[in-house]
Every structure is written in structure tokens, then in C-alpha cells.
């Protein structure tokens with residue numbers, strides 16, 4: 173069988189490349205060994221944000237009395253939360269599969285191998301392709317010594333299959349995945365402890381964002397240890413005696429139950445007791461041989477592991493658009509959202525930039541919404557924005573305004589001429605810009 177384009181991997185990188193190639197009339201075969209939509213749709217972005225929505229509603233309902241809404245006896249039906257997550261994912265997947273079929277791309281649901289730069293082999297068949305795109309993605313990276321078992325020691329894939337909420341969890345890593353799960357589970361009243369090897373939470377963020385996240389974690393009673401590594405995890409049948417040095421005062425597991433208890437030894441010498449451990453400390457590109465002439469896009473490219481980056485790479489590969497690799501937004505979901513783009517303050521030489529910080533609590537809309545926590549921080553040089561860091565409700569949307577300005581070199585002075593609607597969080601962008609020249 174002959175095709176203009178052969179794509180291995182049906183995640184955001186692969187399916188975007190397929191749609192684009194079909195738009196320009198190319199014949200396309202796409203191989204997917206598991207589920208169309210890849211990690212993003214089936215085990216990443218979409219399922220986590222769906223569960224997060226339930227967690228946020230639960231927390232809002234518990235705290236709604238101050239808004240004049242008495243919601244008594246608010247309970248979590250975790251089975252339903254997870255069933256809804258499955259429904260959302262499967263609905264989107266069906267639509268995506270249908271759209272791919274309608275586009276005229278041939279979908280082969282098989283494991284595929286690249287033989288050479290023009291040949292793919294799958295289920296014993298040979299596919300000759302003028303061009304090959306490899307978009308096989310990444311997988312969780314859990315150090316072998318921690319004996320990942322999917323039951324007590326979990327990856328970000330396993331946690332999506334939880335049947336019941338644990339009483340307690342230790343999360344290794346405070347990047348996007350670790351922080352989002354810490355927020356989800358603490359909203360569901362799980363006792364959460366985050367262990368981060370770097371000296372700050374969310375180490376890839378601007379240092380002031382990390383500091384504010386520490387405050388948010390404290391308010392939400394999410395415990396955390398920075399500059400700390402997990403050294404060892406022991407699965408024990410019974411809890412440690414009462415004088416153990418676990419930091420949690422309350423019982424973490426039912427002593428009468430048969431459920432084992434995990435003892436997590438930290439590099440600080442402390443031992444934590446917990447029901448489960450989630451490893452959220454990194455993902456690695458799926459193993460592959462680099463073959464000359466084949467294009468590697470998305471997570472497997474080993475660059476930025478984000479769905480929107482994968483999509484942009486696919487569009488670029490199709491020859492349709494240019495994009496700027498240094499203007500890829502990062503977003504951490506939960507309440508309040510966190511987003512950033514461009515330079516961080518710690519990357520810049522003192523005196524080489526201007527900085528403006530505007531508190532979200534100064535915005536009328538934040539009081540209307542009872543979401544006053546956060547700030548908008550913009551860094552500029554020579555009248556142009558070089559970085560922005562936002563903690564706020566709607567931060568995921570706000571950051572786009574900044575990216576549009578940065579990508580088009582719109583000067584700060586010109587941006588100030590834009591009329592921002594009232595009352596909105598966007599007004600915070602305007603107010604922040606007003607302190608810059």
C-alpha cells in the first residue's frame with residue numbers, strides 16, 4: 173500500500189498532522205496501537221481537567237455559605253466523578269475518530285514500526301510512504317528502585333483508574349502534573365504531601381510564582397517538602413508506632429483494615445506514612461531509533477512536553493505555519509490557575525529589565541467571584557514584553573493576550589491603547605502595563 177504520508181501515533185501531534193495533510197489532499201495512513209487521542213485525551217490533559225472540575229465544584233459548594241448559598245451534606249461520589257471522566261473522554265474520542273475518518277485519513281489500529289525513511293510495517297503489512305512522521309509520545313518515568321506496581325506506587329496513568337479516594341497520598345514532583353493532582357485530591361479532602369527535589373515548588377516557574385504557590389498550598393493544607401528526595405518506600409502491614417516521626421498527626425489509614433501502609437523515607441531523614449504514592453516527577457520519550465528523513469514531533473521529540481506544542485510542531489511540519497518555540501505558554505490548572513510565557517525574573521540580569529506586578533485583589537471582578545488570590549507580573553525591556561507570570565482565575569486565557577502581543581512585537585505603549593472590558597481579569601493586564609514604560 174502506498175501513501176503520501178505515514179504517521180505513527182494518534183495523539184495531538186499525530187492527528188493534527190493527519191488533518192493538515194488531508195486538507196492539502198495528501199493520502200494519509202495513521203497508526204495507533206492504543207487509543208486515538210493519545211495521552212492528552214486518554215490519560216493526560218482532558219481526564220485530569222475533568223476530575224479537577226468536579227473537585228472545584230465540591231470545594232466551592234463546601235464554601236458557598238459566604239455567598240449566600242447553604243449547601244448542606246455535600247458529598248463526593250467518587251465513582252460518579254470517575255465515570256463522568258470516562259464519559260467525557262470517550263465522547264471526545266468518538267468525535268475525533270469520526271472526524272479523522274471523515275477527513276479521509278486511513279486509521280490502522282496496530283502497533284507500527286519504521287523500517288526505513290519510506291517504509292512502515294504493521295501487523296505484517298508493509299506501507300510505503302513518501303514521508304513518515306513519528307509521533308509516538310512519552311511515558312511516565314519512575315525510577316526502577318521504587319517498584320512501580322500501579323496499586324500503591326502509581327504513575328499519572330494509574331491514578332486515573334483509582335476506584336476509591338485514598339485517605340492520604342504522597343506526590344513526588346511539583347511540576348504541572350504533581351501540582352494539579354495535589355490540588356484535585358486536597359479539594360477532595362485527601363491528606364496530601366508533595367515532595368520536590370528542587371528548592372522551590374513548581375521549579376520551572378518564575379520564583380515569585382513558586383513562592384505564591386507555597387502560600388496557596390499552606391492555605392489549602394497541602395504539605396510539602398522542597399530540596400527533598402524520596403529515598404525509599406516500604407509497604408508495611410501496620411502503621412508505625414505513635415512516636416514515629418511522621419509529620420501527620422492524624423491516623424493515615426484504618427488500623428483495623430488490611431490495607432497496607434506505605435512508609436516513605438525522605439532524604440531529610442523524615443518518614444511519612446501514606447496510603448499511596450504518585451510519581452509525577454517526569455516523563456520520557458518512548459524508546460525509538462532515530463532514522464534519517466523521518467520527522468519526530470510531539471513529546472517524542474524530547475523538547476516541550478505539552479499538547480499545544482505537539483500541535484504546533486505538527487502544523488509546522490505540514491508547512492502551514494511558522495511558530496515561535498520560545499513563546500509556548502505553560503498553564504497549571506486548579507484554583508487559582510497559573511500561567512506564564514517568556515523570560516522568568518531569575519533568568520534576567522538585575523537592572524536589565526522593568527517589572528510590574530499587579531495584585532488580583534485590586535480587581536473588582538475578583539471580589540465579585542470571591543477569587544482574590546494572585547497577581548499578574550509582566551517583565552519588559554525596551555518597551556516590549558519579555559515575560560509574563562500570572563496567578564489568577566482565568567490565567568489560562570489571560571496569558572494568550574500577552575503571547576499575541578509578544579509574538580507581534582506590540583509595544584507596551586501601544587497595548588495601553590487597547591480598551592479592556594470592565595469588570596474583567598483582563599483589566600489586570602492593563603493596570604500592570606500602566607506601570608511599565
Ligand SMILES: Cc1cc2nc3c(=O)[nH]c(=O)nc-3n(C[C@H](O)[C@H](O)[C@H](O)COP(=O)(O)OP(=O)(O)OC[C@H]3O[C@@H](n4cnc5c(N)ncnc54)[C@H](O)[C@@H]3O)c2cc1C
Nearest residue numbers: 181183184185205210211212216284309470471477478479
Ligand atoms: C497527567 C497529564 C496531564 C497533562 N496535562 C496537560 C495539559 O493540561 N496541557 C498540555 O498541553 N499537555 C498536558 N499533558 C501533556 C500532553 O498530554 C502531551 O504533551 C501530549 O499528549 C503529547 O502529544 P503526542 O501526540 O506527542 O503524544 P501522545 O499523546 O503520547 O500520543 C502518542 C500516541 O502514539 C501511540 N503509539 C506509540 N507507539 C506506537 C507505535 N509503535 N505504533 C502505533 N502507535 C503508537 C500511543 O499509543 C499514543 O496514543 C499532560 C500529560 C499528562 C500525563
